[in-house]
Amino acid sequence: MYWSSWSDFRAMGGHAFFVWMSYGALLLAVVVEMLLLRARRKRALAAIEEERDLETEN
């Protein structure tokens, strides 16, 4: 392992802010996209449900 200690790892040789803001951005983007995907699926299934109830009514 390159780092001597976990605190050095977190410090990233003084560039912690820039490195973790970058990795954090990617992590955030992936998480947000997964949430959006799940929400879209739920919306699609709800629309089908609603349409089916409408159908069975008349």
Place this chain on the structure above:
Amino acid sequence: MNWFYFSSPSTFYGLAGRLAPWCFVSAAVLAAWGLYLGLLVAPTDAQQGEVYRVIFIHVPTAWMSMFLYFIMACYCGLTLVFNTRLSAMMARAIAPTGAMFTFVALWTGSFWGRPTWGTYWVWDARLTSELVLLFLYFGYIALANAFEDPRRGDRAAALLALIGVVNLPIIYFSVQWWNTLHQGSSVNFKGTSMHVTMLTGMLVMSFAAWMYAIGAALVRVRSIILERERRTQWVRELKAA
């Protein structure tokens, strides 16, 4: 096996459902390995210090942003030539993920630029071309959703993507040309020669990003199929089951 079998939305819906989890799992495994290599094992960079480690996500996302636009354009070509519905849905499913990768590439590029060249936004050839690519993605997504009839949006956006993919290399060349005129020496992202773990780290992360993109596209295409085929019988039974 007639390869058109999977091109009908209902059969592809099932296939995508089975494939997507595997894609995400392999993406996670590859990402973990890549990050281990990039963040924990790879040595520091003589000139730039530790901030160069951003390369392990900046370069893969930049590659993926271009690669996904190309794949999207291929699906759009299929849509225009064979008028198949599923290829149009796949193109729509890829675009948001491509735009996300482009945005992350821009974000990481600028955060890498700050300590290295003193400013968040450096008019470097690659970053500027990425910015134009982001507009091309937004143009595709906006045009695809700008019509009442989704089939009309598919075809219009498909042609735009084809025009875009033909123009992409020209844009990259012209920005490179423009950059060498104004900036003088082009700023090189790679820094010193690539240490072997650096290269493998980047490649592994690229595969992770690729797997993730396939997974995300498959999940999104399933939602699109549900939205488009909500009146069909098979979707009805599916929901009831």
Place this chain on the structure above:
Amino acid sequence: MNSVPQAPGSFSGGFAWAMARDLRLAWRHPDEAVLTVAFFVLVASLFPLGIGAEPQLLQRIGPGVIWVGALLAAFLALPGLFAADYADGSLEQMTLSPHPALGWAGGKIAAHWIVSGLPLTLLSPLIGLQYGLTPDTLLVQALSLAIGTPVLSLLGGACAALALGARGGGMLLALLALPLFVPVLIFGAGAAEAQATGLSPAPHLSLLAAALIAALVGLPWAVGAAVRIAVD
């Protein structure tokens, strides 16, 4: 009604038809051409007010500002290309004409360039004087506009056809067309700037000419395809 099938149309038939009709229409209500040119002059004169009129500075930014102004003016003229024909049904009749789409699409874009790109090109030396550019720079600028604006019309025409009938109107068209204009802007503005700073504009102009030839070969087909999608 003769039952002998009419000879199918021709490229020149379609091209001549589009040029004749569109130029006559433009002559009948020239407000569009006037507005395009007025916008160009307006934008070009806003910059000194914003940045200051210091001669060295104006000379430095002149070529770039004039090119961006011309590009935006050409962009604003794009909706006029197909919107009216799409609304009154002429576009359907064009698609159903025996003349090939390359013919009338090319003719419409040529007529549109004469109404928008050409006046901008002819006017650019005048605006250049406002920025204190030397005569040779003005010449190269006009030349780069003369080569570049047709490419803008071709690229913009395809995007305008794609955006027909879409929600979002002008803003959507901007998002579609402006990214594609980037190379033309770089080569065009670069040519004038090279001349202004003593370098040779030849490489820029030749690249721009190459872009024009590529556009002339590929884009009319794309415009025809976009129109066929629009009238579907």
Place this chain on the structure above:
Amino acid sequence: MTGKHRSGTPDVLQVRDLACRRGPALLFSGLGFEVAGGELLCVRGPNGCGKTTLLRCVTGLTRPDEGTILWHGEPSHVDPERMRAGMAYAGHLPSLKDDLTAEENLEFSLRLRGAATTPGERREALAAVGLDKRRRIPSRRLSAGQRRRIGLARLALDPAELWILDEPLTALDDAGQALFTELLDRHLAAGGLALAATHHRLAPASGVVRELRLA
């Protein structure tokens, strides 16, 4: 392969198992019919049943989901230019330019159709539809009925064999409707054919009139 039937003349237009959707809803499917020279096929059906979409599929403006269209026995995609030359489409939209006069509109419409006509012929055609006095004023100032009459003059001079008409009688007064019927008679008598979507009763003197009912 051209089908022989009824009046013995070969079929000019053949449509086989045509299907078309509007969004998720299926408008029609498995639709087939033929039209031979001298025949008028009226497409009837309630509003929104897809009459216009059917016509647009035949013209090629709208791409059907399934089905083939044969022109003189040849699929339409073999020689699209020849089919487009042989077919005149009069849809809902008048396709007239407001800033052009009736004469200019007629001239440009016919040039677009690839039809070589002389100014004299055009003037006669406009006179025949009662627009002689108004042929030089911008079309903007003509009434809807008068603008439809420019369309009639265009049909009169169009060399196309097949007329595809969408609600041809709208906005026409009695005299205008008589003019249209007379034009249709002449067209069918000369061996031409027509496909019309209409709610009115079209009864041309000559030619065979058949009906196609959409559910």
